[in-house]
Amino acid sequence: MSFASLGLNAQLVQAINECGYTEPTPIQRQAIPLVLKGGDLLAGAQTGTGKTAGFGLPMLQRLSETKASALANGRAPVRALVLTPTRELAAQVEENLRAYAKHTDLRTLAMFGGVSINPQMKALGRKVDVVVATPGRLLDHVSQRSIDLSRVEMLVLDEADRMLDMGFIRDIRRILALLPKKRQNLLFSATFSNEIKALAEDLLHQPEHIEVAVRNATAETISQRFYGVDKNRKRALLSYLIGHHNWRQVLVFTRTKHGANRLAMQLDKDGLPAMAIHGDKSQGARTRALSQFKDGQLRVLVATDIAARGIDISELPHVVNYELPHVAEDYVHRIGRTGRAGSTGEALSLICHEEKPLLKAIEKLIKQSAELEILSGFEPGPEEVQPATKPPANNRGRGNGGGRGRAPTAANNKAPRSNKPNRPQRHGRHDG
């Protein structure tokens, strides 16, 4: 199937060819014709499925087919608004839209915090058709009156579940109140909590529903491996895996900012060029780390879930879960950084005894069982009785296997529980 057969015009098809896309992805096949028809859309899809082009291409086509109504002050109005949870995602979505709009006269602009507001204000003085923004910075512009949202014809909430998780619901509602009532709304979300359903109900009018199964994304293009290892041997195992397999590029997930910093420093000391990205890093540092990683100067990028959200590195071959996430869905988001849009990838998870309940929740979600592999030299010691772990800070109301106050069970349920720890471990500092 070709992009042209989905109803896209010659300018867009040319841009898509220049991006190197030969065939639409499943989400694009479903979303493009529906969005072109002008109705609202509720789409279940995560990053990596090609969803940006899924909403972006038909959005650009609709905008180019109609003329904007001029504002009283003579400025061309902002006609489409895409809201994203993170700065990285805003930058990336805008970059993609700019590439798709290359042969049209439509102009795009990314607006996110952590960088000076002035260049964004200056850019808003020129013609901007599509704004891709994080909610906070957009509201800064609203309060400075540098943007007028009263002519927005299309709204996209990208990764809506993550925006709600990050506490943006009030900002989103404030933004919605500034938009004209008549507009086309597209909501993309990887998961559907009751909160998302409530938002969709308020926002969307007789939406079409489409869904790209998460399981396909994990099963078909990503090979998943799970290594059993003691917590205090994880770093050694990670260095070994990187060195032994000579990986040139690996994205490593930790649960906390502190853990990300510490691991990046240690890997760097091990001679593996590594940097951490997380919410406490300045935007400059995040952008620098990401571009060095993309350029191949940096071998290891260590990231927390939120910072890594939406990172798109084409053909990222390896993702490592240094620690499992507390929320099983985040596992799917994390490993979705590899094996994207057709290429294959490998996702490795390092699992210590106390993470086994989290692993169980993940197995349930991905509907696959995880075989724990043990590497010689990294054999875990017998399972110890663990102190109670802190409950997930943010479990989105889903049962994730618990783990609180209960001794973890081994994945194969055979490991004897020992009251004689062979290697005393301190659990005083909790990284969760």
Ligand code: AMP
């Ligand atoms: P997204 O889910 O929008 O973040 O897209 C994931 C990656 O897939 C991006 O690098 C896109 O440039 C790429 N991509 C999107 N659509 C296609 C396609 N039809 N063929 C090949 N790559 C694509």
